[in-house]
Amino acid sequence: MTDKRDYYNILGVPREASADDIRTAYRKLAKQYHPDVNKEPDAEERFKEINEAYAVLSDDERRSAYDRYGHAGLDGMSFDFDFGLNDIFEEFFGFGMGMGSRRRRAPRKGADLRYRLSLDFEEAVFGAEKEIEFSRLEECDRCQSSGAEPGTSPVRCQTCNGSGEVRQVRQTLLGSMVNVTTCPTCGGRGETIPTPCTECSGRGYVRKKIKRVIPVPSGVDEGTQIRVVGEGEPGVFGGPRGDVYVSIHVNKHRFFRRQGDNLLLDLRINVAQAALGTEIIVPTLDGDETISIPGGTQSGKVIRIKGKGVPRARRNTRGDQLVIISVETPTSLSAEQRELFQKLAETLGTEVIPQDRSFLDTLRDLIGGIGE
Numbered sequence: 001m002t003d004k005r006d007y008y009n010i011l012g013v014p015r016e017a018s019a020d021d022i023r024t025a026y027r028k029l030a031k032q033y034h035p036d037v038n039k040e041p042d043a044e045e046r047f048k049e050i051n052e053a054y055a056v057l058s059d060d061e062r063r064s065a066y067d068r069y070g071h072a073g074l075d076g077m078s079f080d081f082d083f084g085l086n087d088i089f090e091e092f093f094g095f096g097m098g099m100g101s102r103r104r105r106a107p108r109k110g111a112d113l114r115y116r117l118s119l120d121f122e123e124a125v126f127g128a129e130k131e132i133e134f135s136r137l138e139e140c141d142r143c144q145s146s147g148a149e150p151g152t153s154p155v156r157c158q159t160c161n162g163s164g165e166v167r168q169v170r171q172t173l174l175g176s177m178v179n180v181t182t183c184p185t186c187g188g189r190g191e192t193i194p195t196p197c198t199e200c201s202g203r204g205y206v207r208k209k210i211k212r213v214i215p216v217p218s219g220v221d222e223g224t225q226i227r228v229v230g231e232g233e234p235g236v237f238g239g240p241r242g243d244v245y246v247s248i249h250v251n252k253h254r255f256f257r258r259q260g261d262n263l264l265l266d267l268r269i270n271v272a273q274a275a276l277g278t279e280i281i282v283p284t285l286d287g288d289e290t291i292s293i294p295g296g297t298q299s300g301k302v303i304r305i306k307g308k309g310v311p312r313a314r315r316n317t318r319g320d321q322l323v324i325i326s327v328e329t330p331t332s333l334s335a336e337q338r339e340l341f342q343k344l345a346e347t348l349g350t351e352v353i354p355q356d357r358s359f360l361d362t363l364r365d366l367i368g369g370i371g372e
Contacts, residue, residue, distance in 0.1 A: 004071050005049065007052075007056055007057055007066065008057070010050060010052075010053040011025040011050065011053050011054065011057065012029070013025050013057075015067070022054065023054075026050065026053075026058070029050045030051070033047045034047055056074065061135070061207050106237065107235060107236070107237050107238045107239035107240075108236040108237060108239040109235050109241075110232050110234045110235040110241045110242035111232060111242045112232045112242040112243050112244070113134060113231070113242065113243075113244045114244075114247065115134050115247070116246075116247050117132060117216075117226075117246050117247070117248055118249045119250050121251060121253035121256065122253075122285060123216065124216075124219075124220050124221065124248065124250040125263075126218050126311070127215070127216050127218035127219075127220075127311075128215075129213055129214070129215055130213070131212070131213050131214075132211070132213075132244075132246065133210065133211045134209070134210055134212075134244065135209055135210070136207070137206070137207055137208075138205060138206060138207070138208045138210075139204070140200035140203070140204055140205060140206050142198070142199035142200070143200060145204040146193075146197075146204060147200065148193050148195060148202070149195040149196065149197050149198060150197075152194065152195040154191035155191060155192055156190065157185050157186035157189070157190055157191055157192050158185070158192075159183050159184070159186065160185065160186060160190065162190040163190060164182065164186060164188040164190040165180050165181065165182060166180070166183050166184070167179070167180050168181070205234060212244075214246065216248075218310075218313075219261070219311045219313050220248050223248065224247075224248040225245050225246065225248070226246040227244075227245055227246075228244040229243050231244040256285070258310065259322075260310075261309050261310045261311075261318070261320075262309045262310070262319040262320050263285070263308065263310065265283070265321060265322070265323050265324065266324050266326060267280070267323050267325055268327075268328045269293060269297070269325060269326070269327060269328065270327075270328055270330070271327060271329060271330070273297075274293070274296070274297045274325075274327040275295060276295050277292070277293055277294050278292075278293050279291070280293055282305075282323060284321055285308065289305055289308070291303055291305065293325070297325055297327070298325075299325060300326075301324075302322050302325070303323040304320050304321070304322055305320060305323065308320060309321055
């Protein structure tokens, strides 16, 4: 996250800007860069960047965390914050795209949340149950989400008479035009709160830490996303909660690498083992296995251990473990070893036979064909 631009710079406001200043700057930029209005190539990316900045700076808790720790303070707190084209037209131009008040008052799904989950290599291969903790808005217990201090009640908005919208008739060259805008007094709710709840400041929601245990299926990999339905931010006008999208990060293993459903293990053997052949115990994720190294083994040889790889999704099968052999030439010899190698050299001769292709080319072919 360190390569992201500063949110205050994105909106063009100072760090001490008020909530009204931030909202005003956002409205101006969102209107300018909405991709359905602005056809410049970078308009969509700018629009997303503006929305992200406003989502953080318009929320007291997120803004406080960002002011103290920068982007790193928002880990686990990010969420989708976007307007549709109809919302933009209603918000900035005073009319919708034929939806009228039904669009504004219709139930809308809440914002989605993002969470990054780190897994051990074995957990990603075999699956696990993991507890995650994240922050989201919860109904205020003190006011039962009404926003009003106990003993008081919201009242019908006097500006819009409870409709949540304000209508204005304008005379144009084409005749009368009715502009319908969200009520500036109640924000479209149709009610105002004379005595706000002291716990939630009239919002009806407070931010809380939530813990959930989620199943992680076997075979997930780096970047896999798991959708946890209905655990995101609350909906608007009675709409359902958003979702939580869990992005998987897999920690590296000491020995193994992954290639699709197969596991790769690099194994070094000495020249004697390669020349004479031997049996060697190698690790697998299921325990140790004994494999046979045939005599005359060359570097790059691949030995396949069936069924010791990654479980395949929705199939009761697994990939394989592929042991890639590397013959290690000794870099220092004792006097006895040098004498033995000299005797061996005399029996092998000194003739050199050129190869048609390099060893590296051959090894690339082997590795490239492993998953076939």
